[in-house]
Amino acid sequence: MTDRNDLEQDDAAVGSRNYREITDSRGRVYRVGETDRDVLGGHSRKLMVYLPWIAMMAISVSEYAYGSAEDTLAHAHHWTRSDTFWILSVWVFFQAGIAFPAGWLRERGILTARPAMYLGAALCLLGFAALSHLDDVLPAICGFGVVGGIGSGLVYATCINMVGKWFPERRGAKTGFVNGGFAYGALPFIFVFTYAFDIGDFHEVLDLIGVYVLLVVAGCAWFFKDPPKNWWPADVNPPNFGGNTKGAASLAKNPPAAKQYTPAEAVRSGMLPLMWVTVVLTAGVSVFGISFQVDFAKEVGFGPLVAASSMGVMSVVNGVGRAVVGWLSDLWGRKPTLVFVIVVLGLAQFGVIWAGEIHSEWLFLAFAFLSGFGGGAFYPLFAALTPDYFGENYNATNYGLVYSGKLVSGLFGGGLGSMVVTAWGYNGAYALAGGVSVVAAVFALLLHQPGRTRLRDVTPHPHPISRETT
Structure with missing residues (x-):
């Protein structure tokens, strides 16, 4: 271990310039x-949990409430059901696809956190304006799908990376909490689109929602600030330096990365491609379940019950599940929790088949909710696992690469899923989805932290470090 004083200027830090870097x-x-509070000018880092959470709830309307608005949009703009499907599909593609280039720009100081949030907020507004005022489907796809998708993706990626940097010792629970807002934050808008959205007022509703997203996201962005590179909480001893501190249990299960991996190094480790x-x-599998659950329910005669289990309930299950597994991952470890969530998702697919075959409505709802739980809970786990494995300094880019897997999964779960349903029927398609989960x-079982292959690598050092500053 080396110990040196360092008083170099760091643009990310404000207030006290006194710190030490230990290796x-x-x-x-x-x-x-x-x-x-030194870095944030007197504010607690809890602010960097609540503000990203609020911003994530604001943008959730774009994805999780869209389904409730489809019928009115199709009727108002004279679109087909296929048109509305492609608008959302393009949105998902660009929402996931912007994560890597945004991370690349952010880590080079070209697009820092606050401007990224401002830009995302403005693009979200333009997206809703396009959905409101453009009748031709192609311009609407470009406006909401491309522009709005990029805007939401910028906000999503910035919020997830922000909370991971500020809570390196307890990022599971914090990341899960913030990520959950992206699901249940849409709940009030689902009711708005269901009961107060028709061809007589759809312009006003969509325009007001766009303004709402702009104001909330921009207001949160005003306080956004990244910690300095390599920053570690002053009241938490890093692993391998001893001491009983808060967060010690989570750090024992989820030790920080052995080094700060660049994207190229993360890819060469083999773990980032495996995560992707x-x-x-x-x-x-998650997209498949969301896309075909209602249709399968109608096929077996569960229409009224599925209507009762509205997308509002599903969004709550999905969002709360993300927060719960984030908390569990701090206790169990990130990898065991991830394996558990994926197994639950897979078993739910087979459970849906079983419920349909025996025509059990309550079992169908139970397994549908389990599918919704598993289908959302893995996202915060990967968001926390990425800096756990590769460090915080390049997390925006590394997580952007991991999250880009959603680009492929959108086609895999929707388009290919539709082909499988046509060829094999719903039972065959759900069985295949369960097999894919296995x-x-x-x-997931093959994942391991690069550079920490032995137990003694994560055993605390018997001598605690000094807490003096210079």
């Missing part, structure tokens, strides 16, 4: 001595 035996650097493939498979769980 462990593997070369991992921890910047200690500065509190969160696992995201593709798991998200594909494969994804096996891939």
